[in-house]
Amino acid sequence: MHVSANATESDCPVWVPDPAGLSDVELLLDGAFPCLHGFLAADEVESVRNSGELPDGTRWPVPIVLEVPDDLARHERVELRDEEGAPVAVVDNVSPWWDGRAAHLAGPVRPASAERGRTLRTLRPPAPAVRAGLPPGPVLGLAPQRPLDRRRLAQIRHLCAELGATVLLLPRLTGPRPQALVRATFAAMAELPGGTTVVPVPLRSHGDGKRDELLAAHVAAAYGATHLLSEQVVEHAPIPVVEPPEMARDQADRWRPAADVPAAQRRRGLDEDELSERLAAGKELPGWFASEPVAREWSRLSPPLHRRGFTVFFTGLSGAGKSTLARELRDELAQCDAREVTLLDGDVVRRSLCAGLGFSAEDRSRNVRRIGWVAAEVTRHGGVAICAPIAPYGADRADVRARVGEVGEFLLVHVATPLRECERRDRKGLYARARSGDLPQFTGVSAPYESPEDADLVLDTSRLPVRDCVAQVLALLRERGWVRPWT
Numbered sequence: 001m002h003v004s005a006n007a008t009e010s011d012c013p014v015w016v017p018d019p020a021g022l023s024d025v026e027l028l029l030d031g032a033f034p035c036l037h038g039f040l041a042a043d044e045v046e047s048v049r050n051s052g053e054l055p056d057g058t059r060w061p062v063p064i065v066l067e068v069p070d071d072l073a074r075h076e077r078v079e080l081r082d083e084e085g086a087p088v089a090v091v092d093n094v095s096p097w098w099d100g101r102a103a104h105l106a107g108p109v110r111p112a113s114a115e116r117g118r119t120l121r122t123l124r125p126p127a128p129a130v131r132a133g134l135p136p137g138p139v140l141g142l143a144p145q146r147p148l149d150r151r152r153l154a155q156i157r158h159l160c161a162e163l164g165a166t167v168l169l170l171p172r173l174t175g176p177r178p179q180a181l182v183r184a185t186f187a188a189m190a191e192l193p194g195g196t197t198v199v200p201v202p203l204r205s206h207g208d209g210k211r212d213e214l215l216a217a218h219v220a221a222a223y224g225a226t227h228l229l230s231e232q233v234v235e236h237a238p239i240p241v242v243e244p245p246e247m248a249r250d251q252a253d254r255w256r257p258a259a260d261v262p263a264a265q266r267r268r269g270l271d272e273d274e275l276s277e278r279l280a281a282g283k284e285l286p287g288w289f290a291s292e293p294v295a296r297e298w299s300r301l302s303p304p305l306h307r308r309g310f311t312v313f314f315t316g317l318s319g320a321g322k323s324t325l326a327r328e329l330r331d332e333l334a335q336c337d338a339r340e341v342t343l344l345d346g347d348v349v350r351r352s353l354c355a356g357l358g359f360s361a362e363d364r365s366r367n368v369r370r371i372g373w374v375a376a377e378v379t380r381h382g383g384v385a386i387c388a389p390i391a392p393y394g395a396d397r398a399d400v401r402a403r404v405g406e407v408g409e410f411l412l413v414h415v416a417t418p419l420r421e422c423e424r425r426d427r428k429g430l431y432a433r434a435r436s437g438d439l440p441q442f443t444g445v446s447a448p449y450e451s452p453e454d455a456d457l458v459l460d461t462s463r464l465p466v467r468d469c470v471a472q473v474l475a476l477l478r479e480r481g482w483v484r485p486w487t
């Protein structure tokens with residue numbers, strides 16, 4: 001372990017890495033990357049990329065790096081904080097480096113305080129402590145990314161019996177609902193051999209499937225696994241990697257080694273597409289596929305389409321009809337859908353969440369991104385967010401789409417009412433003021449509106465009555481399966 005004892009730094013600059021960066025920091029601090037002292041220097045990165053080895057010849061699959069703003073990389077020491085602003089770690093930035101794209105910190109990482117507020121802290125002792133607490137003998141490690149179905153559980157039991165091993169499960173804390181995967185893993189405990197250990201790890205993908213799996217082998221070894229169960233062929237792993245044995249479902253719906261079940265007596269399982277379709281449609285998973293507690297958690301992790309959160313984002317000029325359509329859509333949904341709806345209207349938000357922001361390009365961008373942040377939270381928790389800001393810039397709309405898309409569904413509706421008509425309506429007299437020069441930076445008159453090229457639906461309210469506009473939005477929501485069809 002290369003992480004030294006507590007440090008409290010008060011006078012060094014602070015950086016909040018993104019969630020992916022923070023998960024690497026946590027794994028470094030937890031001793032899950034045992035070959036590393038901290039973030040890699042340029043020569044180490046090059047060596048790992050080219051040969052899968054650190055410069056001293058130690059095998060290591062993935063460059064663990066931290067991008068920061070240019071000026072930060074010039075400091076000798078940087079404190080890393082989590083999203084709540086709590087100190088997590090200190091980087092002694094001994095070998096910062098720059099490539100064409102970004103600046104990077106490089107150097108040893110140590111904890112900022114003994115009491116780090118880590119996700120699921122009580123379930124996650126550091127790797128050496130987990131290793132020391134495992135029973136003696138072989139340990140079969142596994143870093144699942146989805147709940148354990150009955151076939152996989154049968155494979156684990158079979159391998160454990162063969163190797164005389166205990167089980168170490170390292171469910172990955174990634175994706176929009178990581179805690180649901182942890183619950184699903186615990187839900188399978190009754191079907192796992194006695195003495196099974198579960199330690200959630202924030203092990204994320206670094207963008208290369210093969211190297212990611214090799215990294216999982218290193219992490220599993222750091223936590224004390226002597227073998228790794230993996231579907232993939234993993235070369236140069238620090239511990240033997242075992243393929244899951246082929247299993248077949250017999251006439252009594254038990255999963256047994258395929259060799260023991262004559263071909264004529266095998267029943268077929270669910271393929272990936274069938275599984276996704278069942279989950280999306282909210283159909284029960286069969287008992288032979290997953291036990292009831294596991295199936296329940298599985299459907300929480302992957303709720304049916306009509307129970308997942310979604311965001312409808314109206315964009316368009318002032319007076320285009322965004323607020324009117326947003327309100328009508330909310331009222332329609334109230335009659336046919338059980339999800340809670342949060343309306344984030346431009347005018348209303350500017351009096352609350354975004355009070356104090358003006359209409360400069362920067363302030364509009366902040367305004368729209370804040371709305372997107374809230375919409376993503378609503379969506380993550382299975383609600384419906386309806387947003388109705390002007391949102392004149394494509395980059396901000398793309399940011400919202402990406403943010404929401406990570407946790408649920410997103411629909412962009414361009415309320416493309418021509419400027420002429422918006423100006424004719426001029427409900428608030430703002431166009432008249434803008435034309436007279438009394439109101440500067442007015443969208444469509446003296447400030448830009450970038451027409452979306454990625455709208456899921458385009459509505460011109462000068463041609464279509466409100467009722468038809470809303471009907472089109474609802475029809476699309478139904479077509480996509482996010483709202484149930486009329487029964």
Ligand SMILES: Nc1ncnc2c1ncn2[C@@H]1O[C@H](COP(=O)(O)OS(=O)(=O)O)[C@@H](OP(=O)(O)O)[C@H]1O
Pocket residue numbers: 317318319323346347350359363364365367368388389390391392428430439440441442443447
């Ligand atoms: N300069 C200028 N440009 C555009 N709009 C202005 C401006 N000043 C005030 N208003 C009023 O603010 C409402 C738009 O706020 P938004 O938050 O939707 O705008 S933005 O997305 O941040 O561009 C907008 O409301 P809507 O008419 O509902 O769109 C206007 O009433």
Ligand SMILES: Nc1ncnc2c1ncn2[C@@H]1O[C@H](COP(=O)(O)OP(=O)(O)O)[C@@H](O)[C@H]1O
Pocket residue numbers: 316317318319320321322323324325388425427460461462464465466467469
């Ligand atoms: N088909 C339509 N859809 C939406 N609004 C319409 C439509 N036809 C007329 N309007 C009128 O246009 C105005 C739009 O105002 P509003 O909804 O506040 O627009 P925005 O929020 O885009 O500024 C309202 O007075 C509304 O009654």
